[in-house]
Amino acid sequence: MDISSEDYDNYSSAYDYYAFEETPHDSAFPHALHIVSIVIYSLAFILGVPGNAMVIWFTGFRWEKTVSTLWFLNLAIADLIFVLFLPLHITYVATDFHWPFGKYFCKINSFIALLNMFASVFFLTVIGLDRYLFLAHTRFVQRHRTLRKSMILNGIVWICAGIIAAPALYYRDTTEIGNSVTICFNNFHDYDHSVMKRTHTALTLIRFFIGYLFPLLTMILSYSLLAIRIKDKNALGCSKFFWTVFSIVVAFFVCWTPYHIFSLLELNIHHSPEFREWIRIGMPISTSLAFINSCLNPIIYVLISKAFMVHLEASVAEIFKYTLRDISQTGVKSEQRVDSKSNPTVCETVW
Template identity: 30%
Template sequence: MEQSNTTLPSETWANSSQSPAPMGAPYMAAAMLLFATFLVGLVGNGLYLWVLVMKMKRTVTTIWFLHLVSCSVLFTLLIPFFTVYILLGFHWVFGTGMCKVLSACTHLGMFSSAFLLALISLDRYTFTCHPIWSRRYRTMSWAQKLVAGVWLCSFALSVPYLVFQETSELESSRITCVDYYDTSRDQDRAETQAWRQHTHVVLFLVRFLLGFLLPFCIIAGCYSQMGLKMMEKGLARSGKPFKVMVAAVVSFFFGWLPYHLYYGLTLFKDLSKSLMGICQLICIAMFCFNVCFTPILYLFVGQTFHQVLRTSLFTLVKTAFYEDLDSDGVGPDSSGRIR
């Protein structure tokens, strides 16, 4: 983490020049929000993961969502560390090694979730607009290879945070987990300060372009083409799986846009601390929404309230992920059973 997902980048509240040591009411509220997110996210994402692994037939779509939910589980498991960090007044007690590892894991989850959502959108685009090609090449083998490639690319992009994240001791004996470029001192040579600033800009651009802008353009382009194709042929939308994917995309967009905007603002040194503090809290709130409420979106999207009340939780979770009958043939049959 430099200073996010979930990511929950430690950077979001690690920058000692922007995070006051005394625990104010807003930061206490943020810590409580994180704790509540951990509880709800652990139960919700854990339930989805259990159903996908243990109770559902393996298909291309379930592979996509199995790994997407795994990203949410990864974020959820990181939350307690950052909650303790906030409650201790931004004093890092877990050591330099954990500072580096948690930062890398945060960005691993961020990149992999972005790439998976882009991959899901491309999959739906080919299935809708190029069905013959999709039926021929849309196989379990290719899906597994693509998912492996997503994780390998995400890991490679996360490695720099093992190097550039470190702990720094302040005059107040408080230890913070910060980015390499946030530890510069007045006595550093001009070349060193310039290198730190260059590192800051490069990491931000890579994170923003590859972790947000490129996936979002792919997602928006795929859905736009799908919509035009459906309007042209007078086709209905593909039903539940389509809505689930849209819910995941919306959650990703609003969950991560404030984070990237915040780190864009950190490139400017003269912004007020109060503005940066507000942006930090918005990042925390939107991250919590992303981790905590995405499972709820999966569960309730496309369902009316009375249908939800009349459907068992277990059946609802399973049907939230069924594939189109024309795609993999694992949707519910006329009796409502999962094939």
């Protein structure tokens, strides 16, 4: 399919930013942003692969399975799947937005990126609701909070995330623009610009409301109630749990908020072309920030624990081992105490 540069500029980028055709009069600033993006993508890959793999190893294979470990296991799986695809993004930016991997990898790569975004925010939302129920509705937890039901709920989260990310498999496409450069882009073009605009707007708003605003409001409510509950209990284990999860949630929304803001601004390109330069500069920054989130959780697990200082001179694997064990032990014991009804209001930590 042949399209003009003007047509391409009207397409949405959906997760990766505009790959505008570079021309000699382009300023050096966007090129500098591309270099920064490559550095950040590479850093996310280098830290994210071993970091998330270690979390998966310890939570999935080394320790006793609990409802809490299952949430964080799936969160790490979502991040690991995404960072494994980062070399494709790195290559795309490094080659001045030439996509050499074919149409199907273009679709799959974008689908994986959106799947990670939705799965991560959904799991964080479920974790917040689960923690609140654990504290506020003990009898309900004793009857229904089982490992089997948790596994089913994890499956439902993955299915929902996959369904909402699925449009990428349909709309992502490749085409050549000038000098045999192949781009990977959202092909909303059906020779009807009004339909293209409506499709772009609908998908952006769905991502914003379902993948950002609704989870944000839900987590603000659940974690606010949780903070009140923890303050009343004044327990060390609760505080460790709260600050770990709070840090993860804050990191997620700090990383993803700029992306959603620029995605909404992107809608105005159809009506206000002056936004084009804002998007051209803002999307690389916001996308890079979103990418780095996939390697932050393992770092947070380390920094939040006293074991990091104690075992600072140990190997990276040992740091993760002691850190995650330090966080997890209280949670495992807490679940066991709740199951035995010996202390039905005890607070469970991260795991």
